[in-house]
Amino acid sequence: MGKPVKEFLKQGFAQFCSTCQDAGRVMKTHGPNQIQFWFIALAIGIASGLAAVLFRLGIYAIQTTAYGTDDVLTLHSFAAGLAWYQILIIPICGGLIVGLILHHFTDDGRARSVADVIESAALSEGRVEVRRGLASAVASMVTLSTGGSTGREGPVVHLAAVISTGVCRWINANGITGRDLLGCAVAAAVSASFNAPIAGALFALEVVLRHFAVHAFAPIVIAAAVGTVINRLVFGDVTEFTLPVQNALGFYVELPAFLILGLVCGLVAVAFMKAIFWADDLGSYLQEQSRLPRYLRPAVAGAMLGGLAIWWPHIIGVGYETTSAALTGELLLHEAIVFVILKVIAVAITMGGPLTGELLLHEAIVFVVLKVIAVAITMGGRMGGGVFSPSLMVGALTGLAFGIIATAIFPTVSGSGTLYALAGMGAVAAAVLGAPISTTLIVFELTGDWQTGLAVMVAVSMSTALASRLVDRSFFLTQLERRNVHLAAGPQAYLLATFKVSSIMREVGADDAASEDACWDLVRDGLYLDGNATLEQAMPIFERGSPRFIPVVTLGGEDTPPELWGALFQVDALRAMNRALSETAAEEHS
Numbered sequence: 359m360g361k362p363v364k365e366f367l368k369q370g371f372a373q374f375c376s377t378c379q380d381a382g383r384v385m386k387t388h389g390p391n392q393i394q395f396w397f398i399a400l401a402i403g404i405a406s407g408l409a410a411v412l413f414r415l416g417i418y419a420i421q422t423t424a425y426g427t428d429d430v431l432t433l434h435s436f437a438a439g440l441a442w443y444q445i446l447i448i449p450i451c452g453g454l455i456v457g458l459i460l461h462h463f464t465d466d467g468r469a470r471s472v473a474d475v476i477e478s479a480a481l482s483e484g485r486v487e488v489r490r491g492l493a494s495a496v497a498s499m500v501t502l503s504t505g506g507s508t509g510r511e512g513p514v515v516h517l518a519a520v521i522s523t524g525v526c527r528w529i530n531a532n533g534i535t536g537r538d539l540l541g542c543a544v545a546a547a548v549s550a551s552f553n554a555p556i557a558g559a560l561f562a563l564e565v566v567l568r569h570f571a572v573h574a575f576a577p578i579v580i581a582a583a584v585g586t587v588i589n590r591l592v593f594g595d596v597t598e599f600t601l602p603v604q605n606a607l608g609f610y611v612e613l614p615a616f617l618i619l620g621l622v623c624g625l626v627a628v629a630f631m632k633a634i635f636w637a638d639d640l641g642s643y644l645q646e647q648s649r650l651p652r653y654l655r656p657a658v659a660g661a662m663l664g665g666l667a668i669w670w671p672h673i674i675g676v677g678y679e680t681t682s683a684a685l686t687g688e689l690l691l692h693e694a695i696v697f698v699i700l701k702v703i704a705v706a707i708t709m710g711g712p713l714t715g716e717l718l719l720h721e722a723i724v725f726v727v728l729k730v731i732a733v734a735i736t737m738g739g740r741m742g743g744g745v746f747s748p749s750l751m752v753g754a755l756t757g758l759a760f761g762i763i764a765t766a767i768f769p770t771v772s773g774s775g776t777l778y779a780l781a782g783m784g785a786v787a788a789a790v791l792g793a794p795i796s797t798t799l800i801v802f803e804l805t806g807d808w809q810t811g812l813a814v815m816v817a818v819s820m821s822t823a824l825a826s827r828l829v830d831r832s833f834f835l836t837q838l839e840r841r842n843v844h845l846a847a848g849p850q851a852y853l854l855a856t857f858k859v860s861s862i863m864r865e866v867g868a869d870d871a872a873s874e875d876a877c878w879d880l881v882r883d884g885l886y887l888d889g890n891a892t893l894e895q896a897m898p899i900f901e902r903g904s905p906r907f908i909p910v911v912t913l914g915g916e917d918t919p920p921e922l923w924g925a926l927f928q929v930d931a932l933r934a935m936n937r938a939l940s941e942t943a944a945e946e947h948s
Contacts, residue, residue, distance in 0.1 A: 404588070407584055410517070411550055446661070449504055453663075469741070474486060474519075491523075492517075518547035545578045548562070548585070559582040617817075631833045722759035733752075746790070755782075758778060857935075863930070878909070897935075
């Protein structure tokens with residue numbers, strides 16, 4: 359009796375394996391069906407959540423080796439007790455390791471981050487660079503654990519995108535499926551990294567996919583929930599920041615102050631972003647002029663960070679300790695000589711005189727400037743990392759400084775100064791990310807304080823409205839714009855770059871092709887397109903001269919005559935563009 363049962367189980371297992379193999383072949387050929395997609399999205403959410411947790415634990419492990427403590431929340435206090443040469447050497451060694459990693463595993467020595475994920479969602483069907491992405495994750499982990507003044511959300515988001523890319527290639531996912539799986543991976547990673555499921559889901563939709571399609575919402579939310587569960591299983595159900603008391607608005611008359619705070623934070627956010635871009639340009643210029651090997655650029659940046667950290671260890675790492683101190687009003691210095699230095703800088707910053715005699719105000723103002731400088735050095739030095747956590751610190755300090763002034767001028771109608779720190783934290787971060795919805799929610803989830811929503815929303819709305827007009831909507835989209843990737847204007851702008859004219863043109867010899875003689879006449883007049891051009895170059899030519907078609911040629915060298923490929927007709931270009939816009943609209947409204 360045992361033998362037939364054994365044979366039955368053996369045959370059943372073999373049949374199950376065969377079915378799985380057949381399903382895998384079908385999925386690779388035709389893509390997943392709806393049920394398979396949900397399981398794949400869940401699996402990607404689990405994998406991305408685990409990757410985010412492992413990334414965080416990796417930072418702790420390397421930081422313990424480098425500084426002797428694994429607590430990122432008290433890193434700068436611990437580092438303040440180290441010898442000056444240790445504070446200086448650790449970022450230099452970290453920068454050298456980062457430079458060598460990026461030099462050998464990337465073609466441009468640049469760490470990949472959120473901007474690259476946004477670009478892949480728009481132009482590459484949700485696929486990112488796997489090899490370069492993995493190298494960037496390792497480099498950013500080293501940066502964040504050896505004193506780099508950036509955040510962990512950028513590397514984590516790109517690492518999650520690497521996971522979804524591998525799955526998309528394996529199942530041969532189409533554009534919509536690939537982007538949806540990318541959104542699931544990003545949502546899970548952000549949620550697992552910050553214990554913020556609502557903000558993680560909305561970040562994926564608002565920042566990466568840049569639409570709120572219903573078909574993508576449910577799987578992304580599930581992935582975000584999975585990422586949060588993984589975080590809480592490892593780190594517990596705790597918020598990143600703890601506020602001492604529940605904040606409350608004293609009276610509605612105080613709301614105009616938060617409108618003004620939002621405008622101030624918008625300007626600070628723009629200065630923060632411009633400083634990073636200026637530092638990157640300056641770093642590239644100095645590297646070119648000095649012929650510095652690119653693998654030494656992060657080490658030089660590390661030396662500059664270490665030099666600053668000797669006097670101001672607050673700039674080390676993501677800055678959660680300083681941010682928490684700003685939110686609780688406990689930002690204090692312990693050395694009189696440092697206060698003298700800070701006071702001089704603060705007077706210079708405020709253009710001729712201090713705004714108040716309070717030490718706390720000077721600290722807040724100066725630490726904003728120092729943190730912006732530190733982040734600009736880290737990013738300009740190509741050390742990797744994200745901008746979200748630094749923008750939280752800059753925002754909290756800006757809000758605290760503003761709150762000290764506001765409560766001093768109107769003490770009878772003003773709430774707590776730390777309430778302004780909370781609102782400022784959200785306002786600067788929202789302007790930098792270009793994500794007012796997800797940033798507002800992530801501030802609530804990071805602090806656990808839902809009672810001050812009105813103040814935060816008012817400040818966030820004003821800061822994003824102002825900053826989006828002074829940059830290309832956000833830090834990430836401005837980064838892409840600087841690389842001539844035009845996503846800020848919407849699909850009608852960037853979709854043109856996805857179409858090669860060679861794939862739309864009518865080839866020479868076709869029944870409906872243009873006359874070769876007419877094509878060569880236009881070429882001699884200087885009207886033609888290179889065979890590798892896209893509709894982004896073609897459409898302005900049609901708009902300027904309204905030709906019926908444009909010849910497509912390959913220009914040879916001095917001794918090689920040009921080769922005529924065919925002609926791009928205006929009607930074909932318009933038809934392709936209209937079809938792409940229709941497909942995009944269908945995806946965003948499905």
